[in-house]
Amino acid sequence: MRLGALLLGLAGGGLFLLSQDSPQPASPVSFVDVAAESGISFRHDNAASTEKYLIETMGAGAAWIDYNSDGFLDIYLVNSAPTKVYRPGKPLRSSLYRNNGEGSFTEVTEAAGVAAEGLFGMGVAAGDYDNDGDQDLYVVGYWRSILYRNEGNGRFTDVTQRAAAANAGKWGSSAAWFDYDRDGWLDLVIVNYVDWSVQNNLYCGEQRPGYRSYCHPNKYKGQTPTLLGNNRDGTFSDASRKSGIGSKPGNGLGVVCFDFNRDGWTDLFIANDSTENFLYLNRRDKTFTEIAVRAGAAYGDNGEVEAGMGVDAADYDGDGWPDVFITHLDFELNRLYRHNGKDGFEDVTFRAGLGYQTFHLSGFGAGFVDYDNDGWPDIFIANGHVLDNIHLFHAKTTFAEPKFVFRNLGGRFENATGLLGPDLARPRVSRAAAFGDYDNDGDIDVLVSNNGQEAELLRNEGGNRRHWLELYLIGTRSNRDGVGATVTLTASDRKLYNERKGGASYQAAHEPRLHFGLGALDRVDRIEVRWPSGVVDVIPAIPADQVVTVKEGAGQVESRFPPLRQKGAG
């Protein structure tokens, strides 16, 4: 009534730079879980015990990685390990699944040598750290992590010790490859959680049978993030303190590396659990300054810190500046911070229509994903509570929760979850959500890792009814993955901004291609790629609905992303 009208008036009042091309009506898109039929049998074992070790409930990770460089995204899923009080019936291993190119996957973990057995795994990051043309794997874990170097022949080698990349003694959560010093080699940031250990494990919850709970992280001390600087010879040096990134502890869970102030240098945002978030501004001299408070993104607009888990950055409102989205626990809000175009953010959670819609859900993996290819980044959230006995404390809350999708209407969001098929509604204890076009059909699919449950492969069906373009970057002077490159795509009167980020979501690694939804536009007028090296490549007009490969300094080169074959075909 009166209040409602006032609210609408505010939202439409020019607060956002809406593109002249208004969003089109929703098209019939659905996400279908095809994990089982695709041959993905992985089931995460969370090592759950009555001791309620905090590590049990926080994992684990999921990655898209084209490990054999055949143009099809493969899958890596992280598992846990035995503990003092948990002895599984069979060995616990992480799993690598090869994409067969016709819709199915085959497990190749042992052949590839990436089982990470004995590692209580958390997140994962995929990147070509040695610039040799294939994707390496960093598996983050509790107390240590593993760096697997891709040998290019279907096998990996554990080079952790040699590379000095163990992150020893820390509880690593998420990790991201990015080039912080623009020397053309990928460095690695690992966000670390808290100083929990078996020795300092506490009894939390009520003192009656069944009521023991996982402790809140604020019962422990936060750990500082780790920055490993690439020495360009296969080894890394710990640059945490020197760079300033390790200057203060946080309860780090999620990280995204992106160019916050569009100065060509990659900054990074860390989502911390129940303490201030960090925004590390790259000072271009191998050091960072933490500015989240100043930038207005350290905590919610009510002045309260929240349980930050998943995080992503993208230009959701088409003004050319990257905005940030962070997931939190139930009874907190998932926050949307809109870039103010200068030096900070504004919390627009309510004004953008998100508000309380996910108030009773605990969000983990999340990202800006244009699932319907209308050119407006939507928001996908994988939910799952932290407490496996939450129903004893909150009657209406469950451990397993449904997914949530917000459709972007051009700067405001609406809940589209119910329109996207029943598989999103199935309650799961979700953690990582990794985004990639695994079937090369032009729309983004989602790989979800679930705590103590089977993984999900949510294939996007119908998203490619609208036009799209995917961009694959090959750096030459810049790092080979092109992390840090920014792209401006012009199509008709639309300008879309994207960036080859590091990290994003929660404990996840995403596909390397940049995806653009084009709506009804069937051609692109111009693509401008700014590389971290400073080189600029411009691709003139090209048709939509293809994968374009851009090599630094050479412009467009041949692509190698075939469509899915029919099963049985050669």
Place this chain on the structure above:
Amino acid sequence: MIWFLMLGFTALVFGAPQERGNAEQDAESQDRLGVVHAEKGELATAVSCFQKAIGLRPDFPEAHYHLALAYERMGRTAEALEGYQEAIRLRPDFSEARYLLAGSCQKAGDLEGVARLLGEIVERAPGFAEARYNLGLTLQSQKKLTEAVEQLRAAARLTPRNPKFLMALGIALAEQQHGAEAAATLHQAAALDPGNAEVHYNLGVALATAGREVEAVQAFWGALQRNPKHASARRGLGISLMHQGQLEASLAELRRAVEAAPDDPEARNNLGLVLLRLKDPQGAIEALEWAARLNPRLIKAYYNLAQACQRAGRYEDARRATERARELTAEQRNLGRAMLLVQSANQGVHGGDASAALTRLREAIALSPNFADAHVELAKALRSRGDTGEALQALRRALKLDPERADARYELGLTLGQAGERPAAIEELRTAAQRWPCFLPARRALGLLSLEAGDRKTALGELRFVLALAPLDAEVRRALQRASR
């Protein structure tokens, strides 16, 4: 707040008044006469009658009870307590006496005593709705929410159309974050008591907590219509409007909230927030500094202040405010961990691992030196090992931190006794018994120690009180027998 139903004197009148003539010799008649005077407000005369009744028949529980009631109404709490105690001693199943004794304990601030007494009452008389209601409120103030909700639910079931019970239940459910049920319950209370502004206010709070801001606004308006001076409703309205993006309207309401309650730090904090959003950093700074002055431990006020100072270009002030917020957050975290360590240590003590328990307790104190619980528990663990010297130091620290700790005073008494300092022990226990009259352990220890010291009068008084409330305590019974010889 606990409202105790003052059971009327008429509840216990037995039959019609006796004929005149033998009134002065007849205990029951004196008692009835006392009731008549009390009902007229002639309390001094009533007391005299009840005392006569007791003089004629010392084992007359109802007369003791009526005397206690009269004393209570006259504000003579200590005498009232003795009266209830005697009534209970003479008639252990005297629920009304126990109930009002609990009320006296509540006035004395002895929540543990209240909870224990009310718990016994509802066990004996499960249909006593008012007792369940008050027990629920007591448990809620002790943060035992699950048990509080259980009692309040039972009270509401026994008298379904009691808006007071429903409101209390709704508030407890909202505190437990059962928003939907809280709102439904408070709606029921509002329907039964439509003129009650407090119900509408609490409904608003429950709805806002559940994220139902539009409905919350309606509820807050409802409270203000019924009581325009309801400062908390005004504040709640302002906050909900802010969440809906109606910043100007929010500003107006929060300004009025601050006018109505100038010492409300939350109102000032939210006023600062909305000013910040309206791009008035100077105004925001003023409001937020005030909030922090009113509540120096309001962490979010410092974070908001940091934001405001940042926007106003006062970078050094922003840095200081952020640092203060971080310090307080760290303190809070340390206190949380200390609480768990104490809990864990107690389990260790009971499990026989005293050494590990001591380590955890010392760790708790190192983390949170002002956490009185940790000092008390450390003292207990040390005393159990015979280390009375260090135990005494720990208890003195606990009492310095929190002079209102009944258990610390009691433990101090016990420890002094164990250390051979009997007079000092008795002094501490006497202080505990006077300050927290329903704290049975202190009174028990005082009775036993007084008997040892040859003070039969004190011993008899204390031991009788304890036995009245804990009739199965064999040691006290034996001690009382010795004291009576």
